[in-house]
Amino acid sequence: MRWLTDPGYWPGRLIFQRGLAAIYLLAFLCAVNQFRALAGERGLTPVPAYLRRVSFRRAPSLFHAHYSDRFLEAVAWAGTALSAAVLAGLADVVPLGASMALWAVLWVLYLSIVNVGQVWYGFGWESLLCEAGFLTIFLGNARTAPPVLILWLLRWLLFRLEFGAGLIKLRGDRCWRDLTCLYYHHETQPMPNPLSWYFHHLPKRLHRVEVAANHVTQLIVPFGLFAPQPYATVAAAIVIVTQLWLIVSGNFAWLNWITAILATSVVDWRALGLAGAPRPTAAPLWHQALVIAVTALVAVLSYWPARNLISRRQRMNASFNPLHLVNSYGAFGSITKVRYEVVIEGSADPDPGPDGEWREYEFKGKPGDPRRRPPQVAPYHLRLDWMMWFAGLSSLYAEPWIVPLAERLLENDPAILRLLRRNPFPDVPPAVVRARLYRYRFTTRHERRETGRWWDRRLVREYLPPIGLRPAAGSTPSPDIPGERM
Known part of the structure; x- marks a missing residue:
């Protein structure tokens, strides 16, 4: 043989x-x-x-x-x-x-x-x-x-x-x-x-x-x-x-x-x-x-x-058995024409109001600060950053992990913070966290020379309203304890 x-x-x-x-x-x-x-x-x-x-x-x-x-x-x-x-x-x-x-x-x-x-x-x-x-x-x-x-x-x-x-x-x-x-x-x-x-x-x-x-x-x-x-x-x-x-x-x-x-x-x-x-x-x-x-x-x-x-209804990246043997593959059957990014911010003020101070969390790979050049990450895989891209294309309710993510940030959870590039609250956790949806685009050559920015961004809408930590079971909420959605 x-x-x-x-x-x-x-x-x-x-x-x-x-x-x-x-x-x-x-x-x-x-x-x-x-x-x-x-x-x-x-x-x-x-x-x-x-x-x-x-x-x-x-x-x-x-x-x-x-x-x-x-x-x-x-x-x-x-x-x-x-x-x-x-x-x-x-x-x-x-x-x-x-x-x-x-x-x-x-x-x-x-x-x-x-x-x-x-x-x-x-x-x-x-x-x-x-x-x-x-x-x-x-x-x-x-x-x-x-x-x-x-x-x-x-x-x-x-x-x-x-x-x-x-x-x-x-x-x-x-x-x-x-x-x-x-x-x-x-x-x-x-x-x-x-x-x-x-x-x-x-x-x-x-x-x-x-x-x-x-x-x-x-x-x-x-x-x-x-x-x-x-x-x-x-x-x-x-x-x-x-x-x-x-x-x-x-x-x-x-x-x-x-x-x-x-x-x-x-x-x-x-x-x-x-x-x-x-x-x-x-x-x-x-x-x-x-x-x-x-x-x-x-x-x-x-x-x-x-x-x-x-098939006319071709499935992309599908597994037909639980052992993931002999799968179907594909990528980018549709192309996003506009880039949306979810930007997460925190505030030390439990009731920051419209003019309050908000500080932005920075991720390792996904766009955030317009002045930051996109980094080289691959072949390493930043899973949270990738899912944040999907979050920008969908609603809050389509990504049920967004609220738990905000709650972990309110706790300054060490495991979650290790996935981020910058925590704007290194000493004391924020009182409230929110997320906003921005439209991002690459700057033009002229804009890049004038401003030093790689991205231009414009606010689209609120994505996640400000939330604080929920009070412990059996406790009585008070104005001094951020526990309700705002």
Whole structure:
């Protein structure tokens, strides 16, 4: 059964596996730094309450057996340490079975976090990491030649990722069809980066060329991934170049990085003068049998995403099973033409009135102070900042975590404050907190020279009226204790 392996893809597998281990490392670090504040026992959407509503069958997770913030942190730190060890090469120096076990543990740990992460883990790149991580379990290690069937499953994943994103655009916002979406996108994307202002001010002709090139890359090039070499390598190279372009123009967590890493598994490195393993050995029969079984499983599960691709009601970033295997993908089927931002402020005065002093909270990644240049965040993922972008597009009642966020700020909650760039009340918590909705736009070149500002903003309306902490149960509210909504 030598046809099941191809030593020539040994360098591509090595690059892909190390790259995926690096993404795992980032993902687990995100959980270490953010999960407790967002979904912990006193988080904005607490996991214990979620687990009481959701069965193990619907959301498989280690945390159905037990959840505590300490246990979550132990799981996240274990994933961090294990992914760092795999990145350093541990999976390549142990026997094949042990290597598979390492990758399987990473997958189980991260799947357990994703399946209880609720809205904070509802992004397409979470399912993408779970699916890629599952396939990597069966990809073998340095001691064996890469299994051809798993390599083809990685191509099928990359195809769905790119082609699905292309179709959702073609079926979605009209601006994708008339090539004008990039007139707005660099300014209104969830989290612009340091170069987004410059990309926004490129000539409109170039923006139209960018959109047309995107259609070619996502609607035509993906079919080349299944072509004979060297055409598949050319298709993969185009995907990688496109992802690098997206990386330098915006902050999309690890979406673009993992897409480029997937494309490296398609490249025929022999054509680039890189040979395969010195002495690759065929995988044992039990491993080959597992590879065939996994291929059959993916073939069956592919029915739903394949049907979704040809459906007029294509779903974007949907998982059809609780293990997040063989998902549908897509991004920016519609483009926001105007940028709205929720700005949270606090006041030391329990009754500040219309002319009271309000101080603004500053987030690490999302726009706030118009003078602050958009930062580079990706491939790290600031989950609260991303959800604040969605909050600006919806009503207060569509984002039930906003009020708990305000309450934590009223308490100067250390876990929440660690997610922010600046707390304007470092010593004493504010008496009241409010949120206001602003319209943001990039300044023009002239405005930038004159004012030094990257953004211009205008107040639209109140988003969350001023609130103070509620009085404890059984206590009597008094004018000296801020406890009522204002």
